[in-house]
Amino acid sequence: MLSNKQLETVSEAPQIKKSSGKRLLLVGNPNSGKSTLFNALTGLNQRIGNFPGVTVEKKTGQLKLGQEKLEVVDLPGTYSLVPRSEDEKVTYEYLIDQNRNDKEEIVVIIADASSLKRNLLLVTQMIDLEYPTILVLNMMDIVERNKQKIDIAGLERELGVPVIPMNARLGKGVSKLKTRIETFDYIPAPKVIERHEEKNQLKNTVDRFKRIKEILAKTYHADGPAKTAESTRKIDKIFTHSVWGFVIFLFILFLIFQAIFSWSTYPMDWIENGFLVFGNWLGGALPEGILNDLLVEGVLAGLGGIVIFIPQIALLFMFIAILEDTGYLARVSYLTDTVLKRFGLNGRSIIPLLGGAACAVPAIMSARTISNKKERLLTIFVTPLISCSARIPVYTLLIALVIPAEKQLLGFNLQGIVMMALYLLGFVAALGTAMLLKYWVKTEERSHFIMELPIYRMPRWKNVGMTIYNKVKVFLFEAGKIIIAVSIVLWVLSSYGPGNKMEAIEQKYEQIEQDPSQELSLTQDQIASEKLEASYAGHIGKFIEPAIRPLGFDWKIGISIITSFAAREVFVGTMATLYSVGDEENTTSIKEKMARATHPSTGEKVYTKATGYSLLIFYAFALQCMATVAIVVKETGGWKWPILQLVYMGALAYFASLLVFQVFS
């Protein structure tokens, strides 16, 4: 990180320009609408949200202007050219990268016109560093609502760069920007201020604001305080209230929980039945044989297990998108800072932690906005303990399996209580772990919680809809790809075995069947399960069984735990495949098949309450996600932390499950 002394001493813009196309760099303060404009220019769907620090990495897209194809780069927001945190550093390092001189570049600075003074700081810094600049004044709708008046031509004259008013949300001004880009010809603007290298660098910033005030005196007029700020203040009287603020937050969490785990059961039942009907139809319609088995028992069983969770995933992401779009998340940061501080975290940590309920991977990346290295590291370390959307299928299936739907505790549905307890457990474990690490990780660095709270905005339903659509698509196709691959491999591994054991079993049963003296009490199920045990998958499972036996797990669960490393939701697909192989009439759901499963040696049920609870706890704690490990390697710059995390969470899962199994059995 740069020292403070380097404020404004950034080297000047890269000089050499070969003209093999153009590149637009979208730069600006956090939350000024860069990604909204990026989406409007490129037609892509970058994440947008109403809080500072949504974009934390460089994203590239393409813009077609007539014959020309331009590269467009969306960068994390930054207040100035002194990076305070990792996300701002991305922008800073990209801007000063002297090696990137393959294309002619135009810096499009997006300024929030409704707080022009603050936004002009970065603008004038960029102009003085001689970056070819176009200034976009975004949020003109808010400027209008606030009755603020901006003299565009005057500003153009004062700054010496093109200025384009815009409403990026509605796409107003985008075509004007495109035209301006086509005709853009860089004429160096006069320096806004004379920088004095020898002066205290902060003085330069003071000089800059002095000059900005002079410019605004000529070009900007406002009647009193902004209306949007006033209404935000009023809303905050409730939402950040010392008592009501917390009540509202808990109520919102409860509402989300209810929606995901209670309202969604209806569509889930429809999907489940639909898949059964379709599977049976397909099994009957296709010619008998290996392909039929592979499709119906392997792929369809695996996929059906996951598709039914779409309603829950969609609801979860709908709520997250709404929270992100309104500006409420920044208030949650404010409310939770004091508590999180005691655990070595920061109010900003709540955004990764809440995001972790969706998926730990982007959540861990969003920890980049936490400037204190220790707080960031702790946040990264504990985020995977928050129950993510991939655990939803596992929890839902297991809870339905071991807890009767009608069972009540203190008047509440027991299934719901256990589900909530799992989420709480994850959160408590995250805080507890942070507490432990707090004493272990040392830092000299000071910690701040200096964050801008954006004005409240209405969520845009189109954006919410797009988010749901994209997330469901990713869930289906990314998870679906893994599930299909795992299902196929697993189906092969469990349909074939080493040597000729499988054939031996078949022969044995054929003999039994033909021998009239034997009673024909052996069911198809028993043959299938004996064959499964003799298969390759059976051998692998049996090999690890001793290690997980004390937790109440059998070898099939062992296999699911292994395959779950690809992604946790694979658990359901694995179970579906393992219990479908050899099942001639595929008429029951996975849940029913698992409910019927017994230990072959003892005849006892496999999924007792003890095993079910133990397995739930295991999935709540274990870091069974390759993507998370990969992102932690990337974000922490090495293998030390991810390995520590893997071992720690693994041990936590193992011993917690052991305890739970012993208590309940």
Place this chain on the structure above:
Amino acid sequence: MNLASCKIGDQVTLEKILDEQLTVQLYSMGCIIGERITLERVAPFGEPMIIRVEDSFISLRKNDAENMIVKQ
């Protein structure tokens, strides 16, 4: 007087910032010497707080507010 000792609703002028790192951060967010600041909210346990600078709302912790010298 420092900002931490102000009451909710107080409007003050920023006179001096005692910490350099804090100065850099606040300056880049448009909160400079001479600016009018309103203390909007204080969370339970005395921090964090929300201040208003022109039309922006910024959150701060107590130790940072203590480093901000203000006058009525």
